[in-house]
Structures are given as C-alpha cells and as structure tokens.
Amino acid sequence: MVSEDFKAMLGxxxxxxxxxxxxxxxxxxxxxxxxxxxxxxxxxxxxxxxFTDAMIRLLTEEDxxxxxxxxxxxxIPAVRQKHADYLNKRFNMNYTAEHLFMTTGAAGAIAHAARxxxxxxxxxxxxxxxxxxxxxxxxxxxxxxxxxxxxxxxxQIDFNELENAFNEKTAAVxxxxxxxxxxxxxxxxxxxxxxxxxxxxxxxxxHDIFLISDxxxxxxxxxxxxxxxxxxxxxxxxxxxxYSKSLSVxxxxxxxxxxxPKATDADIISVxxxxxxxxxxxxxxxxxxxxxxxxxxxxxSDLSVYETNMNLLYDELTSLGFxxxxxxxxxxxxxxxxxxxSIAFCNKAKDxxxxxxxxxxxxxPGFFRMAYCxxxxxxxxxxxxxxxxxxxxx
Amino acid sequence: MVSEDFKAMLGxxxxxxxxxxxxxxxxxxxxxxxxxxxxxxxxxxxxxxxFTDAMIRLLTEEDxxxxxxxxxxxxIPAVRQKHADYLNKRFNMNYTAEHLFMTTGAAGAIAHAARxxxxxxxxxxxxxxxxxxxxxxxxxxxxxxxxxxxxxxxxQIDFNELENAFNEKTAAVxxxxxxxxxxxxxxxxxxxxxxxxxxxxxxxxxHDIFLISDxxxxxxxxxxxxxxxxxxxxxxxxxxxxYSKSLSVxxxxxxxxxxxPKATDADIISVxxxxxxxxxxxxxxxxxxxxxxxxxxxxxSDLSVYETNMNLLYDELTSLGFxxxxxxxxxxxxxxxxxxxSIAFCNKAKDxxxxxxxxxxxxxPGFFRMAYCxxxxxxxxxxxxxxxxxxxxx
Numbered sequence: 001m002v003s004e005d006f007k008a009m010l011g012x013x014x015x016x017x018x019x020x021x022x023x024x025x026x027x028x029x030x031x032x033x034x035x036x037x038x039x040x041x042x043x044x045x046x047x048x049x050x051f052t053d054a055m056i057r058l059l060t061e062e063d064x065x066x067x068x069x070x071x072x073x074x075x076i077p078a079v080r081q082k083h084a085d086y087l088n089k090r091f092n093m094n095y096t097a098e099h100l101f102m103t104t105g106a107a108g109a110i111a112h113a114a115r116x117x118x119x120x121x122x123x124x125x126x127x128x129x130x131x132x133x134x135x136x137x138x139x140x141x142x143x144x145x146x147x148x149x150x151x152x153x154x155x156q157i158d159f160n161e162l163e164n165a166f167n168e169k170t171a172a173v174x175x176x177x178x179x180x181x182x183x184x185x186x187x188x189x190x191x192x193x194x195x196x197x198x199x200x201x202x203x204x205x206x207h208d209i210f211l212i213s214d215x216x217x218x219x220x221x222x223x224x225x226x227x228x229x230x231x232x233x234x235x236x237x238x239x240x241x242x243y244s245k246s247l248s249v250x251x252x253x254x255x256x257x258x259x260x261p262k263a264t265d266a267d268i269i270s271v272x273x274x275x276x277x278x279x280x281x282x283x284x285x286x287x288x289x290x291x292x293x294x295x296x297x298x299x300x301s302d303l304s305v306y307e308t309n310m311n312l313l314y315d316e317l318t319s320l321g322f323x324x325x326x327x328x329x330x331x332x333x334x335x336x337x338x339x340x341x342s343i344a345f346c347n348k349a350k351d352x353x354x355x356x357x358x359x360x361x362x363x364x365p366g367f368f369r370m371a372y373c374x375x376x377x378x379x380x381x382x383x384x385x386x387x388x389x390x391x392x393x394x
Numbered sequence: 395m396v397s398e399d400f401k402a403m404l405g406x407x408x409x410x411x412x413x414x415x416x417x418x419x420x421x422x423x424x425x426x427x428x429x430x431x432x433x434x435x436x437x438x439x440x441x442x443x444x445f446t447d448a449m450i451r452l453l454t455e456e457d458x459x460x461x462x463x464x465x466x467x468x469x470i471p472a473v474r475q476k477h478a479d480y481l482n483k484r485f486n487m488n489y490t491a492e493h494l495f496m497t498t499g500a501a502g503a504i505a506h507a508a509r510x511x512x513x514x515x516x517x518x519x520x521x522x523x524x525x526x527x528x529x530x531x532x533x534x535x536x537x538x539x540x541x542x543x544x545x546x547x548x549x550q551i552d553f554n555e556l557e558n559a560f561n562e563k564t565a566a567v568x569x570x571x572x573x574x575x576x577x578x579x580x581x582x583x584x585x586x587x588x589x590x591x592x593x594x595x596x597x598x599x600x601h602d603i604f605l606i607s608d609x610x611x612x613x614x615x616x617x618x619x620x621x622x623x624x625x626x627x628x629x630x631x632x633x634x635x636x637y638s639k640s641l642s643v644x645x646x647x648x649x650x651x652x653x654x655p656k657a658t659d660a661d662i663i664s665v666x667x668x669x670x671x672x673x674x675x676x677x678x679x680x681x682x683x684x685x686x687x688x689x690x691x692x693x694x695s696d697l698s699v700y701e702t703n704m705n706l707l708y709d710e711l712t713s714l715g716f717x718x719x720x721x722x723x724x725x726x727x728x729x730x731x732x733x734x735x736s737i738a739f740c741n742k743a744k745d746x747x748x749x750x751x752x753x754x755x756x757x758x759p760g761f762f763r764m765a766y767c768x769x770x771x772x773x774x775x776x777x778x779x780x781x782x783x784x785x786x787x788x
Contacts, residue, residue: 001565001602002659002666003513009669010662046458055682059449064440068643104498104675111675119397133672140673171395208395249462251681265396268404272396275403278527279534280674281498281505286683287645288449 036382037355038370043248045301054295071284073274075102079294086297091229101270104253106242112273113238117210118143122171128363155184166201172210178217181362181369182334183327195234216242221329235262248301306331309372331373338394352389417749430776431749432764437642439695448689465678467668469496473688480691485623495664498647503634506667511604512537516565522757549578560595566604572611575756575763576728577721589628610636615723629656642695700725703766725767732788746783
C-alpha cells in the first residue's frame, strides 16, 4: 500500500500556492497585468550575464567527461576550496575546503545540517515568524520543531520567550536572517545576545547546541548595510546558503553548508553530511552548476529593484496607517492587518485583485506578507488599488 | 552534539572507493596508463553533442527567468509530458504527465519510490547481487532491506529463495536490470515469473506489494537486444531511471520515477513524491538539466565501447578457465574468483596493478566485479596482465 503518512499530506496545499494559483487563474480572466500578485517569493530579475557566460564557457571549453562527471558527495574539491577562500576573505573566517558541503539549495543544506546536529526526539527551536517549510524540514528528520512566538514590534528575537523554549532536548536553533516573511534583519546586538544565551544553555545542559543559520537573503540588504554574519558570534554555527535569490536561479538548486571551523567536530561534519546524503537521495548538486557558481563568487543579479519596491510599499502602507516594521532586507514586508482576522483581511483584498498572504502559517497571526519581487511599474500601479481597498473596507 | 548515528558511519568507506583511491595513488607512481583500474562504474564516453547543444541553446535563447525558475516539485510540466509521450511510444504504455516525477538521478528516484511504497518497519526485498548503496537507500527510510541470495549460475532470480523472503511486512521488491554488478539482464521469463509470484503474494497477504525497478543501465544492452520493460509485467511498478549512464552525465543528477498507470493510487503517487521531497531537501532536479534531457529523449552517448570491452574480457576470462556469466548489458562483469576468498584474490591482482573489486559487499561472496567503462586500448593491454597474474598465482 502507498504510504498513508504521505497520502495524508495531499490535502494540505500551501496557502501561498493556493493564492498564487488563484492569481494566475484570475490573470487569465482580466489580464495578469491587472492582478497585483504579492504571493510568491520568486526572484523577479534575471540571472547575471556572468553566470550564463560561465555556463556556456564550461559547456564549450571543458572536457565533457570531467564537466558532467560524478562530484564527490561533499562537492567538487576545487569548488569547495573556492568557496572557503571567498568566505574567508569576505567574512574574515578560517574555512578550509573540508568545512564546505555543497547542496541542492537551502532546502538541501538544512536537510543535512539538521540531521548532522540532531538525533530523533531532539528539539530544534525556530523563531516566529518563520518559513513554514521548516516544519517539514525538521520534523521529517525525526527531531521536533519548536516555535518561539514573534516579537511583533521589531521582528527581532523575543529573548524571554526563547529562554523558556530551551530544555535538555534542545539540539539546535534555526534562524533565518534577513527573514522570510518579515523582512527583518537580525542586528549585531540580537546575534550577540542569541550567542550568549546559547553558550549559557550549552553550559547548563552540558551538550552542544548548534545554530543552523539559513541565509538565502544575505545579499538582499537595504540602506547600504551588510548583513551581520551569524557564524562570527557563535562557534557551533552551520551556515546554510542558497544561490536562488542572489543569482536568481531558484530552479537550479545550488547552495552549501559552511561549518564554522571553531564548531565541535568541525572537521568531520561535512564528511558526515556526505553519509547523510546516501539515505535521502541527495548525492551531490549538479556538477556544472557547482562549477558555474564557483566562477562567479561575489557576483549577484541586479537586486536594487527590491529596495525600490520596499520603499514604495513601506511609505504607502505607513501613510495609510498600517503598523509595519521597515524591512532590512529580502523582498518581503509583513504589515499588521487592519482587522484581527488576517485571513478575512486578505480575502477582502483579493476582491480588489490584490493578492496578500495571511501570515498565520508563518507564526504571525494578524499579520500578512507581501512578496514584492515584481516589477516596480506594477508596484506603483498597485498603490492606488491598496488605497481604494483600505478606503472601501476600513 | 553531532549525530552519533552518522558519525559512526565515517569509518565505513566503500571498498570500491578505497580501491579507486589506491588506483589513483598507484597511477601517480607508475603512470595511470599502467594501472588497470576496473574499480569504478563511471561512464567512459562523453555526453552526446545533442545534450551539449541543447544546454547551450537553452542558455542563449531562453528567458533566464523561466529557464532558471522554480520547477514544480514534481518536475516541469512540459518535461513530464514529453517523458510520458516518449515512454508511451517506446514501451507501449499509457503514462500521462501526472505519472512522472522528475528526480536527481536514480538515488533520488529510489529515495522517493521507497518512501511512497513503504512505512517504517516494512520490508523491502532485493535480490543479490545488488548495488550496496541499496542498504542505505532503503534502511534510512525506516523500512528494512532484506536480501535474497543470488542464483550464481545465471544471475537471474532464485525464486525458491525469493518466495521464502516474503511475509506480511513485505511492501516492495527492488530490482536492478540490467544489473550492477553482475551485468545480467532479467529475461522476459524471469520478469513474468516475478510478477506472478508478486501477484500471488499480494493476494496471500491482502495488500499491495510494489515493484521498484531501478533501470539506469536500460540503454546499455548487448547483442542487438533490448531490455524487457518490467512495468509491462506488473501493474504496481514504480520505474526508477537515471540519465547518468545513457547520456554520460552522472554529475548532473537527473532521472525520474514513472508510476505505472495501472498501479494502485497511480494518480497520486507522483504528488505524494512531491510531499516526500519536502522532508528530504530534494525539491526538484535542476531546471536547465530537466529541460535539456527532455530535448534529447531517445538520444544516448556512443555506448558501443562497452560491448566491445565486454567481449574482450569475457573471451579472455573464459579461455583462462574463469566461471563467468556473459553479461547481457551494463559495463560490469562478475566472474568467480580462482580461490574461495575473493578478497585475497583481488589483493593478489592488485600486486599486478590489476584493480578488481571483491563482490562480497554486492551479496556475491567468492565473486569479483570488473567495471569495464575504460578505453578499449587499455582493456586490450590489460589482457596480458590478467594472463600473467593468473599464471603466477594459480
């Protein structure tokens, strides 16, 4: 018989997906340009020319046997070395190739990091608001995801709530900064306080507690700032990265785990990840994509549109009276709805062809998420719709 | 603390990998051309020009947003439709796009098929000789791999042994034809008998028993024959395919699960696989590789070298008195060693710079595997070494 466990999941479609499908269907009726679709977190700018050029050069100049050959399960050694060199220079770290593990995007990275850092029955703490897929990412390892309520004023960490969440089963804390869905970027102070608390909990419970730091939005940061690098603050950090957003290649499934050289067992965690791969069908990310990203380290798509869009929306939303934390990065913003029930609020917006996602599933009931990875021209046109929606309904 | 479970696996290096590393090191000493390395099952012919051309065309002509965008977790709909059409035409099946699930190679395919067809505690039967990674592929799902001893005369299935292996916990049978490591191709008669037995066991135990058919060597078949298609014989078949061998792109991680339209729950298994992906970090195989393979369906590398090599080795080995079953396909051959202890036998061969892999880990103690995916010129030169090794040692 087919697995009842996975069969039971078939009903559970993601709210985001349902709304995106509605937007597409509605677009077919009235023209997609007339639907203000803020549902999906899909990059809206093309991959940089450097990436395409690297791919074409590999295909035309490299020996196809080497180019398309098996990579080591940890990743192609030269690719890992280049990543170590790049991260060391950029973040003043001391990675060697042995600390890198190449993955199929951030999903692959977290799948390995979580299995390396936990055993079945352990708890992994994450902090709301959070990416809803974390529930699957963690619970399917045999560990249990424990959610700390959001500090809804700043979307930094509520450390009173966090402190209460630790117990002897805590094996890891999973953070995401800059954050999907809130757009908040954890400050140095937040990361320092987090590290202090985690060190104290390691002492209290007498075992390692790993920080799994999910950083796909690291390059999308506003106001000329840069994102603090969490591994700087805490030794037991497993940094999970994806090129999906920075290079606009979400379909190509490429990222990595970088193990802080100061972490416990730092020299073997990447090798362990290679063993973990054997049981989950991962093996290695595609060779040509590994090689291509390693040739464009530090290059990104033109990401400036996201800041332009954020400012347009933030200014409009605040002037309309929304309670909203100004994003520090990403392509998301998460205002408070104008009524308690954010699902009802988003349904009313839908009647105005304004597609907003209630943030209940992100652990922030009463809020909604807008993914502004769309053309600026469309954001500008949407402002009038937002105004008339608010005026009519509230 | 890092996972003791995966940490414990670190010692367990694959015998094949150890021998391949020895061959490389020895090659550095005496010249790799002087090491007759039959250890690794890595394609020795380049990817076809059609594949490279398809990749370059996609990169130069397609909109990068679409090209590198997220695929559905089941795979890009047009790619799945093309696969269904191709398989229907070639194998006279009735697949629709809904029966296809695109994966990162056969490892990804089996990771999903096994989870779809079993629950923790179930048993999955495989038939020796078998690919040693099956132990990890199956046992890490929570099910248990049960190994049926080999019919060492023909390397077809020993049906007496197989019959004894079934019980009420049997959820699936995992086969690999043409077979790594034996090179045997299951005959129509073998597949028919297998299907009859599985149907009878389904009746006896009152539940579905799935056939997970791992077919990466489907296109490497000798003597002008074609491989019988297991799904033809048994409704509850999940066909797992990889392009690694047929297109010589093992590093690019691309394959699929094709669900027999006559299987129980045929219409939902691919969707279930999409749910399974969420917990193991799979998401989808790389978009550009999905698109490229879908443009070259039916194309293969020039695979003729494998048959040439097989004939050279088979003739030499039989004339030297080895007991050996003539392969029907793949790039492997598995003769009986000239002494009971095949590890001792392979060690002696190693002293002649002849790298053979003892088949104990493949479930065929007393045999050894040769992977003849190397240049024919080297196979020819190796024959004299094989002769002198046998003459000196036996």
